[in-house]
Amino acid sequence: MSLDDHRQGFAASVGALLAEFDAYLARPGADPFADLVGYRQGVLWLSDEEVADAAGEIQAVLAARAGNRAARGRRSRLLGLIQFAAEAPPSGEPA
Secondary structure (H helix, E strand, O other): OOHHHHHHHHHHHHHHHHHHHHHHHOOOOOOOOOOOOOOOOOOOOHHHHHHHHHHHHHHHHHHHHOOOOOOOOOOOOOOOOOOOOOOOOOOOOOO
8 A cells, every 4th residue: 555545544443442432422322431432542662563562462352352252241342453654763862
């Protein structure tokens, strides 16, 4: 994919996520606190190898639950993960 293709794909993905979240909030009785809604953003200092290891660990956690079927007490949950290299540190800071 070209850089522009990535830009468009990411925008479409974020747009779909926004639409899903808006639909959730529009439901009668939507309660983000009770429904354990979370959205966080943070920066981790990781090597490429550490990113790959973390991705594998996350995949293992999700794979362990991927076979879950609808059942009493379960709700479908939308989980989105995004990872990309953040800006380089300001000059004078260690790389």
